[in-house]
Amino acid sequence: MNPAPNLPPELLCLITHHLSHQDLVQIVRINRSWYSTCSPLLWKTVRLLYTSRRLSEPAQRAFLRHSRYVRPLQTRFFRPIKAFLEAPDLYLETIDILNNNLHSDVIDPCMSADSEALLIALLKKSPHLRTLRIKRSPKVSLPLLNIIATVLPRFRFLSLFCPQGMPWVSPATMKAFLEACSPETEQLSAWVIVEEDNEEQVESPLWELKDKDKHACEIERKHHQCFISDGHDSVSDHSSQKSPPSHPALHMLCLSGYFFDHEEDVVIPFLRGCKNLQMIESPDEYRNDKCWITDNYRIRAAIEEATGSTLRRLAIAPSGAGAESEITDEDVAQLILAGQSHRSDGRKEVWHTLHLEGNPLLGPLTADAILQTCTSGLVWLNISGCQGIRGHHIQAILTIAVHLRNLDAACRGDSEATDSRLYVSQILQSNTPWVCWSLRRN
Template sequence: MSSALPPEIQIMVTRNLQQQDLSRTVLLNKEWYSTCNPQLYHTVRLSTPLQRQRFLSLFMSGSISRHATHVKFLLTRHLEILPQLMRLLNSNSPTTTVTAELSLVGLEILPHRTLRILTSEEDDILLSFLKKNPQLLHLAIWRVSENAGLYLATIARSLPNLCTLSIFDVLGIRPPFVFRESAVRFLETCSADLERLVLAWETLSYADVAIDQYDYNDNGDDGDGEVQDSPATKSHPALRFLAARVNSDTVLSSFIEGSPGLQAVIHPEFQRRRVNTLFQHSSPLHLALQQITGVRYMELSVPAAISDDGTIASLISTINNSQDGVKQQWRTISIEGTINGERGGPGEIVKAIVENCRQGLVHLHIPQGWQLESQDVHSILCNVMDLRVFNVVHLPRISASDVISSPWGCRWLTKLAIQIFNIPRPDILIDRKGCVRSSSERAAEGTVEASRAIQRKVYQQLGALTCLEFLDLGLDIENGSREELVDDIDGTIYDPQFQLNCLELSLASGLDLLGDLQNLRSLRTVGMEHRIGIPELHWMMAHFPRLELFIGLDPEVCYLPLFLRPTREYEPEPGVRHWLSAQDSWAMLQ
């Protein structure tokens, strides 16, 4: 049977097929086989024990060897498979029976629940694998190594063509120590083709320690042959995005000066900075950014003592009062105190943010987020175009009707913390107090189909934020959002903040519309009457491979002291607790 579609259309079709559908399509005829087979083996993802088992079966049967030339991306939690893949790297050897040579473009070491720090054996395996794959363009290591200097040296020397690099940025783990000289040398000699760079380390000088560390100037020979130093290249014209969890900005400043195309920098120094007045930060890092962009970046931290909306709005508006003609933009705004905006519409502060921060604002910190009205939150997300971190302590509430009213403009957002409410949930049978809801009460909320139609529109809005790494939809238990329970007249203790009119987070309600959030690292659903069951967990494992932290999966409020627990226990979906106990490699689950 001959295909009626031209090859170009066939390729477009195969790129939108799931793995299971691809495996069936290759059996149609020779034309579909030649089109689909490269796509079938293009990305090897070993994020679950089942995927690892299937891969080993295919490897033993010779399928991987025969189709190795099609494998371009490898995502794995299991480093023990790398030595087997190294056998496919030298097909010209007379002692090998490999029929196709492996030439990876991308390698990603996924986070691991229990093995978050690489062992010395894993270091040896991974470093050897990197040296044998100089053609790599994309590398991400979501685990920490105590031999960080050796990794930096190996990457700079052995991977001269890297376009994206993420290394050592692991949630809840202290970054590794790196000598200042090694850090500077790495930034000077790493690939000039880098477009995206994510780093995490703590810089040390030689005076800080009295122990032997890896010397960057060592030739790095481990028996596989001498590795020559890469020529210094202080210019990185392709770099667009830099996220650095590094404790010294002076190490980065000269690197930034050689990156004229840099569009975004996320650095801890731009966060959690508290001062008593408006100020212009003149660190080497800010000055370097000003030099390459021509923009003076400013920071504003409003102390809790200042709570008048008009005063705070005036401070935000001063960004346009440059005395020397240099263009100024807010980069960080932190408002510690109370916001007293008028109910039913955006307050003066939000209006000032929207009018003065459409461009440039990267970090917005409003600890008292619960004071924001639904329209305030929606206005910020629609208009602050460069926003990447929307950080709050007490999560603001936004109505589903506002969420779906217009597209959000903050497409670069990496952190979002909101409670989405006003979603009718006729499927909920028990209220907060443990009482059965009447049929008339549920009928007033409409049908389940109508509810899920609304939810699908909400998922579409969230799913468009493809850069999201941190998504909080539930209560923030770490900062005291759930301090008080209510003792009803009849003696029933219940939690008034537990969300009933929230997203189901079920596949039936449209959870799969979040499939593009492949960068998601942390998900919080605390205090939500969600419907996350076994099918949803398997879907998340497949589509959120970088997820490191998942809090709120079990809705029982077990973190409260026993005498404060409500009589109503929020049970998870059937089988979830047993499933949780069986996991040993996926995200940290709570």
């Protein structure tokens, strides 16, 4: 019996888009017509999250028949990738390499050499890739970075590595990688450690490297000559490049980790080609003594030159911790309002960081000033301990702060009148949704 004798394929396709994966599994068994219409949807997304074994023979044969339909791949393991390498037709658009442990806090942040080889082989077969997220780190970053920059000409969203396993990258390697990235890139995020390749770096107690890590550094040095740029071994050798590569589509750049005073040489040439950059984040969120974006005049100048905006930072000492301990709600509000303006030369000054932690006197006036000035540019907001800034203020900020990425607002007052927690009821009662599309910490 034909269950839908009069439905044209176009209408049938629209209906099946609203069905669950389990429903599709049943429907493809009805007849050839339903099988032909629904198989592409059934195989569109492949998730390998619960087993590290290779696919069974029946599963592998079925996958090879339908591999041309697969677009996103999400996996915690590398061994099943071998099935993708055998596929005759592969048009992956998204690859997500997740943490390898689903039910435990113990996570191995690094991938083995064999796993990295499988991933590199898969990337070589995926020239149509638009999104790549790797939440693991290679022992040696150079081969993987080389493949990403040279084999994937169309990727738009790139997120590399994890805080626990940040790979070591030489300054020249990181600089060359940034310059060679796809000009279509819209978001670029990476956890890396950028340091010169010398023995002092290896022996530094800050690294606490093991013998295998020293070996990885040696491999990095040997392979550096064949990377994507002109093969020079120092950042200064690249300074003769007359015009920086252009990345007009890039609007979010997040380089987190340790740059060990190579921020200017690595990042500035890249920033000059990012005319539409809207959000940029420090390489290390934990080094509060140094913010290489707003505290470095050369980096600020490069951003200003490229985008026409000057990023600013305001840090108010906690109450009772210095000369500013008597600062009032009105004082801070006026500072925030005065800090965002259009200059006579046409450039715009915007807040990138507002660090107001530990000031219980701050309240509605400060919150209102933030609301008036944080519609663009503000990436980091710390209002922990500001008991006068209530939950509904935080909700309002989240509905207009488009570029907000880090929000620290953990605070509980002594009474309900000073409670600055954000309640679910306040979110549900609001008619305006959150607009911070890249919020990662709150």
